[in-house]
Amino acid sequence: MNPVPLVAVAGNPNAGKSAxxxxxxxxxQKVGNYxxxxxxxxxxxxxxxxxxPVELVDLPGAxxxxxxxxxxxxxxxxxxxxxxxxxxxxxxxxxxxASNLDNHLRFTLQLIDLGLPTxxxxxxxxxxxxxxxxxxxxxxxxxxGVPVIETVAVRKRGMAEVMGRLGALLTQPRKxxxxxxxxxxxxxxxxxxxxxxxxxxxxxxxxRRITHRLDGILLHPFAGPIILAAIMFLMFQAVFTWSVVxxxxxxxxxxxxxxxxxxALPPGPLRSMIVDGLFAGVGAVIVFLPQILILFAFILVxxxxxxxxRAAFIMDRLMSHAGLSGRAFIPLLSSFxxxxxxxxxxxxxxxxxxxxxxxxxxxxxxxSARLPVYTLVIAAFIxxxxxxxxxxxxxxxxxxxxxxxxxxxxxxxxVLRRTVVRGGGGHFMMELPKYQMPRLTDVAIGLWxxxxxxxxxxxxxxxxxxxxxxxxxxxxxxxxxxxxxxVSIAGHIADGIHAVVAPIGFNKDISLALLPAMAAxxxxxxxxxxxxxxxxxxxxxxxxxxxxxxxxxxLATALAFLAWFVFAPQCISTIAVTRRETNGWRxxxxxxxxxxxxxxxxxxxxYWTAVAFGLG
Amino acid sequence: MTGPIIxxxxxxxxxxxxxxxxxxxxxxxxEANRLKHFGFDEDVMVVPLHLGxxxxxxxxxxxxxxxxxxxxxxxxxxxxxxxxx
Numbered sequence: 050m051n052p053v054p055l056v057a058v059a060g061n062p063n064a065g066k067s068a069x070x071x072x073x074x075x076x077x078q079k080v081g082n083y084x085x086x087x088x089x090x091x092x093x094x095x096x097x098x099x100x101x102p103v104e105l106v107d108l109p110g111a112x113x114x115x116x117x118x119x120x121x122x123x124x125x126x127x128x129x130x131x132x133x134x135x136x137x138x139x140x141x142x143x144x145x146x147a148s149n150l151d152n153h154l155r156f157t158l159q160l161i162d163l164g165l166p167t168x169x170x171x172x173x174x175x176x177x178x179x180x181x182x183x184x185x186x187x188x189x190x191x192x193x194g195v196p197v198i199e200t201v202a203v204r205k206r207g208m209a210e211v212m213g214r215l216g217a218l219l220t221q222p223r224k225x226x227x228x229x230x231x232x233x234x235x236x237x238x239x240x241x242x243x244x245x246x247x248x249x250x251x252x253x254x255x256x257r258r259i260t261h262r263l264d265g266i267l268l269h270p271f272a273g274p275i276i277l278a279a280i281m282f283l284m285f286q287a288v289f290t291w292s293v294v295x296x297x298x299x300x301x302x303x304x305x306x307x308x309x310x311x312x313a314l315p316p317g318p319l320r321s322m323i324v325d326g327l328f329a330g331v332g333a334v335i336v337f338l339p340q341i342l343i344l345f346a347f348i349l350v351x352x353x354x355x356x357x358x359r360a361a362f363i364m365d366r367l368m369s370h371a372g373l374s375g376r377a378f379i380p381l382l383s384s385f386x387x388x389x390x391x392x393x394x395x396x397x398x399x400x401x402x403x404x405x406x407x408x409x410x411x412x413x414x415x416x417s418a419r420l421p422v423y424t425l426v427i428a429a430f431i432x433x434x435x436x437x438x439x440x441x442x443x444x445x446x447x448x449x450x451x452x453x454x455x456x457x458x459x460x461x462x463x464v465l466r467r468t469v470v471r472g473g474g475g476h477f478m479m480e481l482p483k484y485q486m487p488r489l490t491d492v493a494i495g496l497w498x499x500x501x502x503x504x505x506x507x508x509x510x511x512x513x514x515x516x517x518x519x520x521x522x523x524x525x526x527x528x529x530x531x532x533x534x535x536v537s538i539a540g541h542i543a544d545g546i547h548a549v550v551a552p553i554g555f556n557k558d559i560s561l562a563l564l565p566a567m568a569a570x571x572x573x574x575x576x577x578x579x580x581x582x583x584x585x586x587x588x589x590x591x592x593x594x595x596x597x598x599x600x601x602x603x604l605a606t607a608l609a610f611l612a613w614f615v616f617a618p619q620c621i622s623t624i625a626v627t628r629r630e631t632n633g634w635r636x637x638x639x640x641x642x643x644x645x646x647x648x649x650x651x652x653x654x655x656y657w658t659a660v661a662f663g664l665g
Numbered sequence: 666m667t668g669p670i671i672x673x674x675x676x677x678x679x680x681x682x683x684x685x686x687x688x689x690x691x692x693x694x695x696e697a698n699r700l701k702h703f704g705f706d707e708d709v710m711v712v713p714l715h716l717g718x719x720x721x722x723x724x725x726x727x728x729x730x731x732x733x734x735x736x737x738x739x740x741x742x743x744x745x746x747x748x749x750x
Contacts, residue, residue, distance in 0.1 A: 152703070236701060239704060268714075268718075270718045273718050361734075363718055363719075366720045366723070375734070400695075475736070477735065477736050478700070478733065478734065478735050480733050481725055481733060
């Protein structure tokens with residue numbers, strides 16, 4: 050059977066390539082990985098005008114075929130038919146930004162030289178007009194020798210024509226001479242690109258560009274950093290406050306469903322497993338979906354507007370003091386959602402030492418998996434009062450935890466750069482793209498993909514560890530007058546851990562939660578949920594976890610627990626991705642050790658201080 | 666008429682200038698490559714636009730139709746000449 054024809058979508062960063070890919074494929078996308086490297090592979094299906102299916106692959110944005118990053122290397126290798134896990138594309142769709150032709154045409158010329166059947170999408174033609182630029186697409190077509198189609202991907206303009214041209218190229222048999230593109234040097238290509246661009250411009254009316262005006266404010270020496278801080282603060286307050294209604298609804302629904310099933314089933318191990326294991330455990334984690342989605346929504350919107358790079362620009366100098374570059378800002382900010390994509394995003398950092406340092410400190414950024422832990426403990430122990438207009442104490446504590454993570458990361462980077470990761474570094478080079486309105490469908494597709502990953506985790510890793518933990522915590526059964534968490538197998542394992550963590554104020558329930566939380570941090574919440582649910586027995590029905598918690602822990606213990614989670618490297622996925630990205634066990638092992646040591650002392654210092662202030 | 670030739674990091678913000686020369690040897694391989702990718706080349710017009718708020722570094726430069734951020738250490742290798750009015 051002949052595989053479905055493959056079309057590669059290639060172009061410079063910021064050409065609107067992903068928007069075009071989304072417009073052509075809609076929700077029919079799959080995100081995977083290229084084997085051996087951690088570059089995401091986005092493929093989607095589309096239909097040609099004659100009704101036959103075609104597969105599109107969205108290649109990482111690149112400036113040329115001479116890669117300076119692993120992402121760009123994948124783009125080159127796919128186009129030359131050298132990439133493992135990808136067949137050679139039958140056709141090429143090149144996306145160029147209409148208002149940045151002189152630059153984007155250089156890569157286009159390189160790509161056309163590859164000899165694949167090619168269509169060029171002259172994208173964001175509307176923004177070029179807004180900037181006073183009038184282009185002649187036919188002239189461009191003559192110069193390049195391939196079809197050029199005006200598109201506005203975000204409004205789906207020109208999509209049918211693109212598919213039509215691709216269809217025509219794919220049905221027309223043509224010899225492919227890929228892999229033998231003549232190697233012109235960059236500067237020669239650039240000069241030719243500028244000539245062609247000049248020839249295609251019909252008229253240019255100078256206008257004061259919106260981007261220029263916005264940068265005047267957002268990159269202002271005083272206003273810029275204040276606006277950045279305000280956006281970050283708004284983001285963290287939003288995560289806490291906007292999520293309340295949907296999270297409460299989800300919690301109520303899980304409680305109701307758990308109680309309903311509990312009443313419907315006969316008492317026994319099965320009922321206990323479903324109610325105490327499944328609903329109390331997995332349910333406790335699902336409740337945090339709204340917060341995770343709000344956080345991702347912020348990150349996706351900031352990225353698609355073009356603001357994220359400005360944030361990197363503002364932060365570069367400060368990050369350079371910690372031995373990092375502004376480039377590390379985006380991976381580190383993504384790590385607030387999850388360290389795994391954050392660590393993968395370090396591939397855009399071309400300096401290997403800068404990159405390694407960023408990877409090692411990325412787990413200190415407060416990821417969304419910590420949110421379940423933080424919010425649970427904060428809701429149980431920190432009163433919901435306001436300390437200023439629109440500033441809740443709970444939100445403030447959460448903000449403080451984020452700050453602690455950031456400060457920890459900067460300090461760690463500083464120390465690492467002077468000890469184990471010395472040398473290298475010293476540059477920061479990024480394109481500042483035009484500002485754009487966030488593309489709602491693109492944000493929605495991104496959110497959907499993240500939600501699916503989170504729910505898949507909840508359905509697999511978290512479900513499995515929850516059930517194993519439920520079994521360990523349920524057997525042997527407690528006799529009259531005994532506490533279930535004392536007699537069970539899990540209870541005995543926890544005794545061992547407890548001996549180590551007792552000095553830093555952790556009780557036995559926490560010790561019990563720490564081990565399964567190695568799989569993923571949010572499992573700690575699920576684990577505590579399961580244990581308390583079992584201890585409560587059958588007669589009480591389901592209570593919320595906060596209610597159970599607030600009576601059992603001292604404030605000092607709760608604070609120490611929070612401090613522990615700021616640092617502790619409790620996430621198998623992060624350790625695995627670090628191994629992959631650093632090609633070996635040396636750095637992930639180093640990372641795990643230094644973070645556990647930090648976590649232990651941070652929790653200890655918090656506990657001892659709190660006890661000294663009489664909060665024990 | 667061209668003005669004196671100065672390094673890009675010493676050009677006043679908002680001043681248009683023409684790149685007279687780039688000291689490629691003063692840059693690392695990947696730095697040089699990236700600058701070429703951004704379109705830095707002799708005879709290209711540049712305008713420094715913004716400075717980072719902390720320590721007046723990095724520098725946002727308009728080059729051709731693109732705005733890019735580079736650190737002053739790299740900007741120093743780019744020599745520009747201002748057009749006399």
